[in-house]
Amino acid sequence: MNLLLLEPEELHPDGTVVVSGARARHLVDVLRVQPGQSVRVGMLDGGLGTATVLSHDDNTVALQCVLGAVPVRPGVDLLLALPRPKVMRRLWAQLAALGVGRILLTNAERVERNYFDTHVLGVDVYRPLLVEGLQQARDTRLPLVSIHRRLKVLIEDELDTLCPGGARLLAHPDSEATFIAAVTAHPRHPADSPPRVLLAVGPEGGWSDFELRLLGDHGFQLVGMGARTLRSDTACVALLALLHEAIRTSG
Amino acid sequence: MNLLLLEPEELHPDGTVVVSGARARHLVDVLRVQPGQSVRVGMLDGGLGTATVLSHDDNTVALQCVLGAVPVRPGVDLLLALPRPKVMRRLWAQLAALGVGRILLTNAERVERNYFDTHVLGVDVYRPLLVEGLQQARDTRLPLVSIHRRLKVLIEDELDTLCPGGARLLAHPDSEATFIAAVTAHPRHPADSPPRVLLAVGPEGGWSDFELRLLGDHGFQLVGMGARTLRSDTACVALLALLHEAIRTSG
Numbered sequence: 001m002n003l004l005l006l007e008p009e010e011l012h013p014d015g016t017v018v019v020s021g022a023r024a025r026h027l028v029d030v031l032r033v034q035p036g037q038s039v040r041v042g043m044l045d046g047g048l049g050t051a052t053v054l055s056h057d058d059n060t061v062a063l064q065c066v067l068g069a070v071p072v073r074p075g076v077d078l079l080l081a082l083p084r085p086k087v088m089r090r091l092w093a094q095l096a097a098l099g100v101g102r103i104l105l106t107n108a109e110r111v112e113r114n115y116f117d118t119h120v121l122g123v124d125v126y127r128p129l130l131v132e133g134l135q136q137a138r139d140t141r142l143p144l145v146s147i148h149r150r151l152k153v154l155i156e157d158e159l160d161t162l163c164p165g166g167a168r169l170l171a172h173p174d175s176e177a178t179f180i181a182a183v184t185a186h187p188r189h190p191a192d193s194p195p196r197v198l199l200a201v202g203p204e205g206g207w208s209d210f211e212l213r214l215l216g217d218h219g220f221q222l223v224g225m226g227a228r229t230l231r232s233d234t235a236c237v238a239l240l241a242l243l244h245e246a247i248r249t250s251g
Numbered sequence: 252m253n254l255l256l257l258e259p260e261e262l263h264p265d266g267t268v269v270v271s272g273a274r275a276r277h278l279v280d281v282l283r284v285q286p287g288q289s290v291r292v293g294m295l296d297g298g299l300g301t302a303t304v305l306s307h308d309d310n311t312v313a314l315q316c317v318l319g320a321v322p323v324r325p326g327v328d329l330l331l332a333l334p335r336p337k338v339m340r341r342l343w344a345q346l347a348a349l350g351v352g353r354i355l356l357t358n359a360e361r362v363e364r365n366y367f368d369t370h371v372l373g374v375d376v377y378r379p380l381l382v383e384g385l386q387q388a389r390d391t392r393l394p395l396v397s398i399h400r401r402l403k404v405l406i407e408d409e410l411d412t413l414c415p416g417g418a419r420l421l422a423h424p425d426s427e428a429t430f431i432a433a434v435t436a437h438p439r440h441p442a443d444s445p446p447r448v449l450l451a452v453g454p455e456g457g458w459s460d461f462e463l464r465l466l467g468d469h470g471f472q473l474v475g476m477g478a479r480t481l482r483s484d485t486a487c488v489a490l491l492a493l494l495h496e497a498i499r500t501s502g
Contacts, residue, residue, distance in 0.1 A: 002480050090341075093482075094482070094485045097479060097480075097481050097482065097485055098479065098481070098485065098489070099479055136480060136481065136482055137479040137480055137481065138479070138480060139479065178496070178499075178500050179496070180431075180500070226495060226496070226499060228348060228349065228350055228388035228389070228390065229253050229348075229387060229388055229389060230348050230349070230387065230388065231344075231345070231348065231387055234345045234348055234349065234488055237485055237488040237489055237492070238349070238488055238489065238491075238492030239492075240489075241488070241489030241490075241492050241493055242492055242493065242496050244477060245429065245430070245477070245493050245496075248429075248477060249429050249431070
């Protein structure tokens, strides 16, 4: 935990907060905080800052917080064909740590229908995992999550509202296009700097031909991912890293 | 499983093989192979090719194999400060899938000594996980693994023999250098094309100042990894993806 994240309702008007549970145990047992010591603190979807430890016992820590600027929402959104529940569970924290503004989980021909019944898609399961990832990466901006059972409806009717503007990329093994070329090629709007990029990542078996045409017809450009076939979670981490680096390099 | 990998001793001189266990179950239950059908096959550290199913029952599959060229060993080696056993267990298959020629696991000041006692470092545990990663990525080249309890001895006395030539990079949060710049900057030897690159990834708490100097004194150049702090396994996947992409782009 590189950042202590607070829920908005936890912070008292005078800037003090009392945390308990896992966060308190981490502060006391791992960081071994003492009164007067400073720790990095942030408010979920709010500012980053510093908290000074006022007092602690075994189960609670009282802190005085000073919060600063709110971090910019990550410039990358992810459209992901829902992977197996076990893989999805592993991904939540990693996605939040790598930095995504929005996670759109979608059905596809090669996604098993029963994946949508898993508790891993319950907000009570994934929100703490997202928070864990933010605390790792020292960010406060909780990714927005939406779940879509019909890809065609999502792409044709909803996507322009959910992800307006920006580049749309589709990671595909057959493409030779590099991320840096794909990001640089996209005309940047003045109000859209750094650019937003929506990245589509398909299911283990790949998108169907119909789905590739549907995505292509709605502005998704193919981008290469190398010759090696990766597991969904490895692929997501690798592709998000490449995309962030391409944006950083082109900026 | 995108590739059926065989041990050298499994293949009969006439090119036939009988597989059982998990691989046979995967062929029968998941791929639902029938006699006459072809599947991708490879020999560990040997050629890639095609196998035709001769016959099968519930527990075994007999195949006739034709093997071709041996894939080139991945041009990237990884020097990794040993992470927690749980994280290391998750990493083995992902490292093999992403492609590494050699994995050097090392001690460091901020690595807990007892991490070296874990069964996750036993060859009987990690070899099947590496094979799983190769089968995912359709590669046959098993990464070479070595375990080093003294970083100083490794760097000063052993590294030039284990990893001769090539670039040496050290992923560091403070560096602004991009992977593409770091890979391109390194003079390429004619006999060394594509170039070999050795990437050092530190422990969760980072390398100590002494370790940074030691690595710097032995040719490691700093390369940036973005502002976000990532968990060891996420960082390894992200950094290896960036390095492979930089080599692909500069080639």
